[in-house]
Amino acid sequence: MDNSKPVDQDFTKALPKIELHAHLSGSISRQCLHEIWKRKKEQTPAFDLEDPLVLMPPGKVDYTLETFFSTFSKLTYQLCNDLESLVYATNSVLGDFLEDGVVYLELRTIPRASHGITREEYVNTVLDTIENFRTKTERMSVFLILAVDRGSMTATEADKIVDLAIENKSRGVVGVDICGNPTKGDVSIYKEPFAKAKANGLGITLHFAETTASASASELSTLLSFQPDRLGHVIHVPDEIKKEIVRRKVGLELCISCNVHAKMINGGFLDHHFGYWRHEDCPIVLCTDDVGFFCSPVSNEYLLAAQHFALTRTDLFNVCMKSADAIFAGEYYKKRIRGMLEEFSPVIELEQVNWLP
Numbered sequence: 500m501d502n503s504k505p506v507d508q509d510f511t512k513a514l515p516k517i518e519l520h521a522h523l524s525g526s527i528s529r530q531c532l533h534e535i536w537k538r539k540k541e542q543t544p545a546f547d548l549e550d551p552l553v554l555m556p557p558g559k560v561d562y563t564l565e566t567f568f569s570t571f572s573k574l575t576y577q578l579c580n581d582l583e584s585l586v587y588a589t590n591s592v593l594g595d596f597l598e599d600g601v602v603y604l605e606l607r608t609i610p611r612a613s614h615g616i617t618r619e620e621y622v623n624t625v626l627d628t629i630e631n632f633r634t635k636t637e638r639m640s641v642f643l644i645l646a647v648d649r650g651s652m653t654a655t656e657a658d659k660i661v662d663l664a665i666e667n668k669s670r671g672v673v674g675v676d677i678c679g680n681p682t683k684g685d686v687s688i689y690k691e692p693f694a695k696a697k698a699n700g701l702g703i704t705l706h707f708a709e710t711t712a713s714a715s716a717s718e719l720s721t722l723l724s725f726q727p728d729r730l731g732h733v734i735h736v737p738d739e740i741k742k743e744i745v746r747r748k749v750g751l752e753l754c755i756s757c758n759v760h761a762k763m764i765n766g767g768f769l770d771h772h773f774g775y776w777r778h779e780d781c782p783i784v785l786c787t788d789d790v791g792f793f794c795s796p797v798s799n800e801y802l803l804a805a806q807h808f809a810l811t812r813t814d815l816f817n818v819c820m821k822s823a824d825a826i827f828a829g830e831y832y833k834k835r836i837r838g839m840l841e842e843f844s845p846v847i848e849l850e851q852v853n854w855l856p
């Protein structure tokens with residue numbers, strides 16, 4: 500790898516990347532939300548919601564956790580509340596990741612029941628859309644993680660989500676997650692459903708220590724007792740727990756732009772804990788979290804990491820190589836990602852980057 504060449508957007512876009520922590524509804528672009536809004540407005544002129552491009556003006560990324568969570572209920576979920584919109588949004592999100600040079604995606608979503616749509620229909624629709632997408636391109640492999648919303652779900656509801664995940668393993672559901680507003684809920688109620696998920700061979704990823712409110716010693720040790728394969732965010736982590744995470748070599752899904760813009764960390768990009776974790780022996784996966792809000796695609800997360808932590812092309816390449824260890828889909832896909840990276844390495848030297856299908 501020629502490190503005399505700078506890390507630029509062309510490089511980070513062409514690099515075969517993986518994304519493991521993208522929330523479906525948070526990844527919908529403003530333009531796509533606008534298109535869904537326009538269609539609804541045409542079908543029902545009395546549809547009483549302001550244009551997403553007004554509610555989420557282009558360039559706005561300063562969502563605090565409070566404004567962030569309320570935007571889903573006030574806007575996104577008002578638009579993606581029918582199966583046609585869900586298909587449209589899912590296709591748009593998949594296309595955006597492909598276009599950004601992602602070669603392996605584990606998308607996550609909370610199966611929401613709404614307006615006559617059951618959780619089963621929601622999951623089936625997303626899986627149908629993914630299956631249809633697979634027929635159009637082989638470049639990007641796509642899998643699904645089903646998420647439990649700690650802000651609203653009971654243990655029985657979490658159990659139902661885990662059952663749905665188990666039932667749909669053969670269709671590409673690879674894991675389960677606990678997400679939602681970290682200032683709400685008691686994660687210990689999900690112990691049994693997550694034990695069932697583990698026993699049935701699903702990957703476990705958990706939102707972990709996102710805020711001080713969700714970083715008490717008891718919450719973190721409860722979450723670690725679920726035997727997670729990966730952790731998301733890992734911000735407010737005491738030293739003893741950091742040691743345990745390293746001992747277990749847990750995969751870490753780090754979301755630099757989200758954490759900086761939402762003020763989940765103190766300080767700016769340079770202060771992000773990527774700077775700490777990159778020296779530890781855990782696979783690190785740079786992730787977008789919610790690119791629809793923070794407007795930083797995966798390629799830009801790699802660029803930011805390079806710019807703020809003085810990383811070379813080889814460093815980024817190595818982050819990608821190691822990140823493959825953290826995927827849920829198994830050895831075949833790990834080899835596939837590593838093979839794509841190996842193929843990419845000489846291509847970059849010759850500056851013949853031409854991977855789009």
Ligand SMILES: CNc1ncnc2c1ncn2[C@@H]1O[C@H](COP(=O)(O)O)[C@@H](O)[C@H]1O
Pocket residue numbers: 522523524525571607608609610646648678679680681706709757761788789
């Ligand atoms: C700071 N980052 C985050 N922390 C915690 N939960 C998050 C999140 N970003 C997104 N979500 C969760 O994912 C849902 C949207 O996608 P789906 O409707 O499931 O596709 C949000 O409602 C929220 O519960």
